[in-house]
Amino acid sequence: MDDPDLLVIGGGAGGISAAQAAARQGATVLLVQDGPIGGDCTFTGCVPSKALLAAAASGAGFAEAMARVRCAVTTIAGNEDDDAMAAQGISVRHARARFKAPGVVDVDGISVRAPRTIVATGAGPFLPPTPGLDTLEVLTNETLFQLDHQPASLAVLGGGPMGVEMAQAFARLGTAVTLIEAEDRVLPGEAAAASAIVGRALSADGVDLRVTERLAKAEATPAGARLHLASGAIVEAERVLVAIGRSPTSRGFGLEDIGVALDGRGFVQTDAALRTNVAGIWAVGDVTGRLQFTHAAARMGLIAADNALSPLARVRPKRFSTAAIPWVTFTDPEVAHVGMTEAEAADHGGRVATVPFDAFDRAIASGRADGYFTLIAGPRRVLGNAGGGRLLGATAVGPCAGELVHEVALGIQTGMFAGRLAQTVHAYPSWSVAVQIAAAQLFFNIDGRGHRPARG
16 A cells, blocks of 8 residues: 555545545545445435435335435445546545554554545434433434334434434325424524424424424333423334434544544534644544535535645645535425525624515415525625625525525625626526525615615
8 A cells, every 4th residue: 555645534525525636636645434435425414315305205105215215325326436436546445544643544454654634534423311312223314224114103303404304204205203303493503484484394294393392311112212301291103313413423543642633522623724733634524513514525625635735725725614605404395595694694784685485476386485585795895785795695495495595605605796696687487586586675675675684
């Protein structure tokens, strides 16, 4: 095993992206992955969950839905396997890597010396220390898609993106679903209006929502599980899905032994250039505790590889920013967001323009009026709100919400005047006309709707 220019530990989205970026620059790259290339997204995350959602929405039965999941995973994994990596000039070794010293990593008993290493080991499901939970054979994203029979009932712990997505999918497949969330609404990280719309959609699909509820203890029963909630309520279910957070996969690689700083939860600490506190070591993706999305990890991988290999990075490294990175919850309706929230924009002189879908032609024609598109803009230095100001963020809730926010993401990334969105002709009656209407509200009233100041 020749010593590479760059060693990448972890073969998920961040690791693959870093390895590919380095190989394109002509560097020799060794990617070490303890398992198949593709990581969480391909095998236990984005790919299977979206395949299951699509199958459930189409009316497929459980067996057919899981077959579609396996087909999607197999097809996409085939584009990321060892042969695909080799074709791009990337060497792969399936093994466990452990640092022996900065720049020296043990790989299958062989000491590999690499002047640059990128840690991309990801994260795994967090299991809370709730009394009795360890007596259950709980499901997580790592085991959910291995089910060989449909549970008659499913309790979902956690109302975040994964929790609501899988609650809706299984409810549509015919499973009786109860969703338990400690906060007062599902998707508590999103705008309250977005949470309310998704909550109504889940209820319409038959999901029993238990918000402001905490799991006090659990016990196994002959029929599955009995969950005791802090309120005194009891939930019975055949299976339990835990979807309440992620824990970094940072232990066991020798990071602590060589002085790499971890935070209290175990996430690898980095600066904006994705450098750790140990020279020659960068970290990307979920293990850093930053935005835990595949596309965010891929972006981090690109930046870290460039910073590791470019001589210019010593004086002017590239920096990772979340300002223009969108995220989407793929429920029906979808919830999408990019940039600042309204509360955040209030501190930046933000102005908010909203297109409610009950007054939006495409939504009315489609019979999908329960949604909205919100655009946030703020003043520029010196120019103020001329030209509409600068784009700060957007939120969309609706059937194609995940597609609507990317136009705004481009505008944020390029520093576009918000008015450009209003000037650009959008095909009528596409969903993206909502973006144009919202931008136009920054300049004049449309049917009595204009912008308003952002509220904290």
